[in-house]
Amino acid sequence: MDRGLAHELAAGVLRNRSRLDAALVPLVTAPWMRVGDDTKDLLRLGAWQVIGLDRVPEYAAVNDTVEVAKQTAGTKVSGLVNAVLRRLVREGVPPLPSDADLATRFSHPSWLVARWVAQYGPADTARLLEHNNRAPAVHVRPTRWTHQQLVTAFAEADIPFDETDYGLAVRGRRVTDLPGFAEGGFIVQDPAQGSVVAFAAIPEGTLIWDACAAPGGKAAALAAGRRVVAGERARARLPRLVGTVRRAAPAVAVLAADATRPPFGLGQFDAVLLDVPCSATGTLAKHPDARWRLEERDIGRLAERQAGLLRGAAETVREGGLLVYITCSLEPEENGMQVNDFLGQDPRFCRTVDDLVVFPPDAGTDGAYAARMERVA
Helix, strand or coil, rough: CCHHHHHHHHHHHHCCCHHHHHHHHHHCCCHHHCCCCHHHHHHHHHHHHHHHHCCHHHHHHHHHHHHHHHHHCCCHHHHHHHHHHHHHHHHCCCCCCCCHHHHHHCCHHHHHHHHHHHHHCCHHHHHHHHHHHHCCCCEEEEECCHHHHHHHHHHHHHCCCCCCCCCEEEEECCCHCCCCCCCCCECCCHHHHHHEEEEEEECCEEEEECCCCCCHHHHHHHHHCCCEEEECCHHHCCCCCCHHHHHHHCCCEEECCCCCCCCEEEEEEEEEEEEECCCHHCCCCCCCCHHHHCCCCHHHHHHHHHHHHHHHHHHHHHEEEEEEEECCCCCCHHHHHHHHHHHHCCEEEEEECCCCCCCHHHHCEEEEEECCCCCCC
């Protein structure tokens, strides 16, 4: 199986899991809850090829899935997979009931949909869910190349693209195969994150600590005309950070650092960028697997960690300096509520402008949140 088809299969199953389960459950004689997770995934993979992929003939979808089941789970499971998928081909996919809830219609966890309905209302939640189920483009932002150099190189390589406010958007291409990647000509950065960098409005000539920097896109984007120190607590993420800045912004200094216990002096930086670990609910179009891994209790746990990062990073901002707090979450506990709590506890800081909120279906991008604060005392 080629890489592109494998990715299309996995993403299709993740974006349509509830729809697939609704089609499969009536075809399985045993209770669905008693079917093993691996067997469910095999059935979903086969069903998505039958339902969602025109380029895979139905007989090939069934035969290939049965063969995988035989090799990985044995004849009993392969027999079940064969019977269910052949019945699906014969009988077709029953339509979802007209009163199916949003979680079922758009294949998202019920608890998350309920949160969003309470926050945005049913209509905007439906728009958000629909957005999440569309495969996004890959956005590249010029760094060591100019915008025009990228345009010329992509055109000469016959790579279709759209121009955006921050660079180019492409589809169906591996980033490492694009012109300019090896030369550090661009970074991969969603326009929502580009808007965060613009919103931060950090003056040139300043000394910046990008405190949760991996994978390194914001550090590389800010490096032009500024001195940037890129820190990352998670050692597993450091190699990707190092790779990004070496390729696209070699002047950026990189170190392992925990923002809750900064290895710097008090008031050492003109600006601190704090893109905290978060639930990433604004990026579910790009990462469809995340919707099924996230649990509601994770949001409170992450909010506690974010509060500690804010307190620690704040100590390194000089008087008159900037603290920019960023997430790719849509959840209030991680965004406005988090900043309000911080400002209520630390009167040295105040907002300089209204917070930035990027709602994915309005912008056609990932979601993002940012607050720009100045240390006034």
